Amino acid sequence: MLIRTADSGSAPLPAPPGPRLPGPVQTAIFTWWRQAWAERLREKYGDVVALKVFPWGRVVLINDADHIAAMFASPAERFHSGEGNRILAPVFGKHGLLTCDGEEHRRLRKLMMPMFGKAAVRGYQDTVRELTERDVETWPVGRPFKSLERMRKLSLDIIWRVIFGPGRDVRSGELRGLLERLPMTDLAVLMGLNSTRARRVGPWRRASNLLARIDTLIYETIEERRSAPDLGQRTDILSRLISAGDGTEGLSPVQVRDQAVTLLFAGREPTATALAWALHELARHPAVAQHAARAALAGDSTYLEAVVKESMRRRTGIFESIWTLAEDIELGDFRVRKGVTLMPMIGVVHRDPAHYRQPEVFRPERFLHEDIPPHAFIPFGGGARRCIGAHLSVMQSAEVLRVVLSRRSVTTDRPKPEAAVCKSVTISPAGGARIILRPLPRTEQ
Template sequence: MVTLPPGPSASRFIQGVYALSMPRRGMDRMRRRYGDTFTVNIPVFGRAVVLSDPVDIKRLFTAGPDEVDNLEQNLGRVLGPGSLFALAGEEHKRRRRLLVPPFNGKRLAAYERIVEEETVRELASWPTGEPFPVLPSTMRITLNVILRTVFGAQGREYDQLLVLLPKLISLGSHLSVVPVPKIDVGGWTPWGRFWSMRRAYDVIIDRLIDIAEKSDLDERGDVLAMLVQSRYEDGDQMSRTDIADQLLTLLAAGHETTATTLAWAVERLRRHPTVLADLVDEVDAGGKTLREATVLEVQRNRPSIDVVGRQVKAERFEIGRWSVPRGYSIVVGISLIHDDEAIFPNPHTFDPSRFVNARPDLYRWIPFGGGNRRCIGAAFATMEMNVVLRTILRDRTLVPTSEPAERWRSRGIANAPGRGGLAVVRPR
């Protein structure tokens, strides 16, 4: 028998307006009114059960694809049918296996040098002693890193992608939360502009694959080269279209979210001078424990993504005392669990010490999602944030501030500091 948790009775349109106008405060208010688990009905997701209890979250993340699987309405609509975000079941598992090797520990260590190079280059453009938003800088750093480590782009293709991808990702990020039109509405509309840019992207990737196939792939360390060489268990290789979709997926997963988290790190540290001073001392001493904890705490205190979810595939999915029918979405409220006093004492306090020498519980700390659909680039993003933050603290002095915290600003997928992570720096 279907038994759903309580929730608002307003129409989908009204609930959608409420969700868009106050995405964070609205979720918190509903939790306080209806409890840890509640039901909503909003555009794109449709009828959905929202979770914020670690026991329920573990049940969701450990369920098999025959019970719950990929959300139909998700980033796969803009990243392409070959994207991990668009695949489900066995095909998702099969494709994911091909993407694991580029993100192992040995490969990540080789990528650290590139991350540091791009950070040093960007820091050279930072003004001295005057306020500026760091988000545009962190966006450039993460984009350049991905173009080099993932796309293996150089020369003309690098220059073209450097111009095209920020526009493509920015527009796609906003379109990912609105329905796809069922008719061709022309190139002058947002969707029309997006598909035009996507076609230009595919042409560039096709050239990059041609270049890769003519090169010594064993001498290359980029992800594209590895995907060109990779084979499924039956000996088949990924199609060019699937490679293009997957590269765009890795960009979407590791570019904007990492950049916004780094901007939040600057915003948080300027308002916590004691932590900032301790981090500088640690960098000078060659340590990393507090810095690694700080990266974790920034992601808890200022998660760049609001929700992660699944769709019920079984006739009913039993979770806690509820029975959710097929077709419903089940959504995890990331901020809800990260701000839970019972899980993280004084949750609104920025306190990296809570993660010093302590691994986060991946059913309570979930900025990368969880289960078999956890972000495949999580280790890469963590390495990148660590190296960028280390380089900033080593080469620049961040000037503390007593200004109020920056407000949240939605960029479609990611939540960024409202003023872009305003910084004042001096050379060290």
């Protein structure tokens, strides 16, 4: 057994190995260069590596797909992912799917799963297509631009419509403007919001004031929507959250607020980053781009989804997930103590040659013709904490690519790949995924 509750009667196992650098140095390296460092640590120390990283303290990186699969299959009481994600609580709240644990998490997930199943996601496809077609017409043609910026705007358009439904008013306009100003891509601001002292000064004070106004507007929207005569007929997520119940009671305004905010941010930045990386890769792999364009024109979503998955594998945006141990465990050959934060290193697994032939090569066909173990492709995590919006993210990404590639060809004036940088919770292209769009040749049109 790869993971089990520690046996107090047996001979004690050693703690996992790791570097002896001071904690602040480890924190800095992990924060800004985690991808390269994680791979070097695995080469030196193996699949289980101990670190000291602020704000979690004792951290253990898990680099092996089998160990991670065992984690995902473990009882929920053993690992508390919500506690590990509490760094996000000042923005997401304490009752969102990412930040709660135990019975509250189980109940929320059960209530919300039908809203994000495959059938429900198919119902959003027309919305994704409509918004993308409108937005793509505003993109530059024949000159370079940063696709990440465009994808952030488009992803917010889409997730906003999915959550709040169609229609705009003064309140929603102000709310959207505030959400765009909130520095969610600044890791230092996010971490500082957990400090009462930091929230009194500088960027943390500005972010705190933005959050206060955002909360006011969201609670006003919830109250207004709750009294809407057509609430029961609406299909947007906010209305369904307000109407949700499991036979005992519905969700409180705080719970509705926390789910809405969590979905807004978790549904925007990771998908925008994945799409930007996909365009980055297509621009630098002309043969793949041509195949994808033919698939887009033919309405072949299967190949486009393979492009999305290969981009998520090779350019993993969420490089790790975060779980806090609720009991002492034996992890392989090591003992890990209660309270330690475990981080399954998703990005390391995605580049493991044990599961991927030529992992450094961008080849979407591997997701069509190769037998990839499910636990070796985990961009959305796994187990009871698997991202509830996984189907929506893949569908949205494939549909956006279909619209773009059926209208434009994707190239670049800088064929050298952009570096991957960690400026927020996602690892994004350093140059903003710079691309050039050109009109499709007449033969392809």
